[in-house]
Amino acid sequence: MIISIASGKGGTGKTTVATNMAVSIGSDVQLLDCDVEAPNAHLFLNPVIEEEKSVFTPVPEIDEEKCTFCKKCAEICRFKAIAVIGEIVLTFPELCHSCGGCMEVCPENAVTEIGRNLGVIETGHKNNLHFVHGRLRIGEAMSPPLIREVRSYTRPDQLTIIDAPPGTSCPVIAAMKGTDFVLMVTEPTPFGLHDLKLAVEAVKLLGIPRGLVINRSDIGDNRVKEYAEKENLPILMEIPFDRKIAEAYSRGELIVEEMPGWKEKFLKLYDNIKEMAV
Amino acid sequence: MKELVVISGKGGTGKTSIMAAFASLAKNKVLCDADVDAADLHLLTDPKIKEHHDFQGGGIAVINPDKCTECGLCRDLCRWEAISEQFEVDSIECEGCGVCVDFCPEQAIDFPLKTCGQWFISDTRFGPMVHARLGIAEENSGKLVALVRQEAKKLAEKQNLNLLITDGPPGIGCPVIASIGGATALLIVTEPTVSGLHDMERVAQLAAHFKVPGMVCVNKFDLNIDQTQAIEKLAKEKNITVLGRIPFDSVFTKSMVQGKTIFEYNTKSKIGQAVEQIWRKIIESPVMNKKGDV
Numbered sequence: 001m002i003i004s005i006a007s008g009k010g011g012t013g014k015t016t017v018a019t020n021m022a023v024s025i026g027s028d029v030q031l032l033d034c035d036v037e038a039p040n041a042h043l044f045l046n047p048v049i050e051e052e053k054s055v056f057t058p059v060p061e062i063d064e065e066k067c068t069f070c071k072k073c074a075e076i077c078r079f080k081a082i083a084v085i086g087e088i089v090l091t092f093p094e095l096c097h098s099c100g101g102c103m104e105v106c107p108e109n110a111v112t113e114i115g116r117n118l119g120v121i122e123t124g125h126k127n128n129l130h131f132v133h134g135r136l137r138i139g140e141a142m143s144p145p146l147i148r149e150v151r152s153y154t155r156p157d158q159l160t161i162i163d164a165p166p167g168t169s170c171p172v173i174a175a176m177k178g179t180d181f182v183l184m185v186t187e188p189t190p191f192g193l194h195d196l197k198l199a200v201e202a203v204k205l206l207g208i209p210r211g212l213v214i215n216r217s218d219i220g221d222n223r224v225k226e227y228a229e230k231e232n233l234p235i236l237m238e239i240p241f242d243r244k245i246a247e248a249y250s251r252g253e254l255i256v257e258e259m260p261g262w263k264e265k266f267l268k269l270y271d272n273i274k275e276m277a278v
Numbered sequence: 279m280k281e282l283v284v285i286s287g288k289g290g291t292g293k294t295s296i297m298a299a300f301a302s303l304a305k306n307k308v309l310c311d312a313d314v315d316a317a318d319l320h321l322l323t324d325p326k327i328k329e330h331h332d333f334q335g336g337g338i339a340v341i342n343p344d345k346c347t348e349c350g351l352c353r354d355l356c357r358w359e360a361i362s363e364q365f366e367v368d369s370i371e372c373e374g375c376g377v378c379v380d381f382c383p384e385q386a387i388d389f390p391l392k393t394c395g396q397w398f399i400s401d402t403r404f405g406p407m408v409h410a411r412l413g414i415a416e417e418n419s420g421k422l423v424a425l426v427r428q429e430a431k432k433l434a435e436k437q438n439l440n441l442l443i444t445d446g447p448p449g450i451g452c453p454v455i456a457s458i459g460g461a462t463a464l465l466i467v468t469e470p471t472v473s474g475l476h477d478m479e480r481v482a483q484l485a486a487h488f489k490v491p492g493m494v495c496v497n498k499f500d501l502n503i504d505q506t507q508a509i510e511k512l513a514k515e516k517n518i519t520v521l522g523r524i525p526f527d528s529v530f531t532k533s534m535v536q537g538k539t540i541f542e543y544n545t546k547s548k549i550g551q552a553v554e555q556i557w558r559k560i561i562e563s564p565v566m567n568k569k570g571d572v
Contacts, residue, residue: 008316009289009290009316009318010288010289010290010316010448011288011289011290011291011448012289012290015473037448037449037450037451037454037480038287038288038289038448038449038450038473038476038477038480040288040472040473040476040477043472043473043476044472076376076377076380078336078337078374078375078376079375097373097375098357099357099373099375099377100355100357100377101375101376101377101380104355104377104381105380105381136450136451138450138480138483138484138487139455139484139487139488140451141420141451141452141455142451142452143449143451143452165449166289166315166316166448166449167315167316167419167447167448167449168315168316168412168414168415169315169412169415169416169417169419169453170415170416170417170419171449171451173370173415177370189531189534189535190318190321190534190535190537191294191318191321191534194316194318194321195316195318198316198414201414202414202415205370205414205415206370206415219528219531220531220534220535221535243501246501247501247502249471250469250470250471250472250501250502250505251472251502251505252471252472
C-alpha cells in the first residue's frame with residue numbers, strides 16, 4: 001500500500017505526520033520524501049545514507065558536422081529550447097522538457113541526447129525503516145521528473161509513505177498519482193482551509209480515497225471542521241497546538257520518541273487508513 | 279521601479295502574513311501574488327476584481343477518433359505514457375510537447391491551447407493588486423508567475439507607482455525561479471527550526487545562483503534561540519542581510535481569522551513593532567535604493 005501525505009498549504013505538518021507515522025510502524029515500511037525542492041524528513045529521521053545517485057534528464061546535443069541547419073528541430077520544439085541562426089545551432093538545455101521531438105525529427109541523425117543534472121537521490125535506513133529522498137539541484141526548475149525517480153524506489157511488498165510537496169500543480173500530482181490513499185494535513189486557519197479545498201479538488205480529480213489530519217487543531221476557527229463534514233472528509237487525527245511539540249520540531253525531534261502516548265495515536269491513524277484504503 | 283519578492287523555501291513560515299503587513303505600511307506600490315498554486319494573499323486584502331483574464335498555457339494533445347487509425351506511433355513516441363491503449367490522451371500526464379501531433383501520419387491529433395488558469399487586476403484597501411489562480415493539477419505555473427509579475431510591473435508604470443511587493447511561492451523550483459529573476463531584492467522569511475534553516479540555505483543558494491541580493495528575517499524567533507542564531511550566522515556567511523526577528527505570537531493567526539493585517543487587528547502588538555522595523559530596514563537598505571530599475 002502507498003499512502004501519500006499532502007496539504008496544499010506549506011508548513012502545516014506533512015513531514016511531522018509522515019515521519020512520526022513511519023517510525024511508529026517501524027518495520028516493513030519505507031518513507032519516500034518527494035518534496036525534492038525542500039526535503040526535510042531526513043532532519044527528523046537522521047537516516048544512515050548508504051547510496052547517493054545523480055539523476056539526469058535527456059537534453060539534445062547537436063553534431064554540427066552532420067547538421068544541415070534545416071531548422072526542423074527548432075520548429076518542433078514547443079519549449080524554445082533550440083534556435084537555429086544561420087549556421088549556428090543554439091540549445092538551451094534548461095528549457096528542454098526531454099520530449100525527444102528534435103531527435104525524432106532530425107533527417108540527418110545529428111541530434112543525440114546528453115544528460116541535464118536534475119539533482120540527487122539518497123537512499124538509506126533508520127533501523128528497519130527504508131528511506132529515500134530526492135534533492136533538486138539548485139537552479140533546476142523541473143521537479144516532477146526527479147519526483148518520479150524517487151517513486152521508482154517503491155517496494156511493492158512494503159508499506160510506502162510519501163511525503164509530498166505543497167501546492168496543487170504538477171509536482172504534487174507527480175507525488176500523489178497512483179497512490180492508494182491521500183492523507184491531507186492542514187491547520188484550522190483561513191489559509192489552511194483555502195489551500196485544503198484546492199488540494200481536495202486535486203485528489204478528487206485523481207480519484208483517490210482521502211482523510212484529514214488537523215494540526216494545531218485548537219488555533220484558528222471551526223471552518224475546517226465544517227468543511228470536512230460537508231465534504232465527507234473523515235478527520236482521522238487532531239494534533240493540538242503545544243509549545244513542547246513546536247519546540248521538539250524545531251530541534252528535529254520526533255513526537256513519538258519524545259512524548260508518551262503519541263506512538264499509539266499514530267498506529268491508530270495507520271489502522272484507520274488501512275481500513276479506508278481497501 | 280523596485281521589486282521586493284518575499285520567499286521562504288519552507289512553506290508556512292509566515293510569508294503571506296508578513297507580506298500583508300507590508301501592504302499596510304508601504305506607500306505607492308502594487309501588490310503581486312506570485313504564489314499562483316496556492317494563493318492566499320487575497321484572503322487578507324479582499325480584492326475587488328476589476329479585470330479578469332484567462333491564462334492560456336501550452337497546447338494539449340487531443341486525438342480525433344474519426345481520423346485515428348490506431349497505428350500506435352503516438353504511443354511509441356510519447357515519453358509520458360499519456361496516451362492510453364484506447365488512444366485517449368490523459369490530460370494530466372500530457373506534457374504539451376506536441377511530438378505526437380507532428381508525427382501522426384493521419385493528422386488525427388489536434389493541439390488546442392488549454393486555459394490553465396485566470397489572472398486578475400484588482401483594487402484593495404492597500405492599493406492595486408495583480409493576482410492569479412492556476413487551475414487544479416495544471417502545469418505552466420512558472421509561465422503564469424512570469425505573467426502576473428509582468429502585468430504588475432506594467433500597472434505600476436501606468437499608475438506611476440515605484441514599488442512592487444511580490445508574494446512568492448515555497449520551494450526552489452520552477453515557480454520560485456520565475457518569481458525571483460530580475461527582482462531588486464528578496465526577503466527570505468524563515469523560522470528557527472531544523473527545516474527552516476535547511477530550506478533557507480537552499481533558497482539562499484538559489485538567490486546567489488541567479489544573482490539576486492537577499493535579506494532575511496526570522497519569524498517565531500523565540501521558539502528556538504539556538505536555531506535563530508544559526509540562521510543569522512549562516513545568512514552572514516552567505517552575504518545575506520539580517521533584518522531582524524519577529525516573536526512567536528498568536529496575533530498572526532487571530533488577525534488572519536478576521537481577514538485583517540496584524541496592524542488592523544492590533545495597532546500596538548509586539549510583532550507589529552518588529553515587522554515595522556524590518557520594513558523600515560528594507561526600504562532604507564542600499565540595495566533597494568540603488569539607481570536603476572527592474
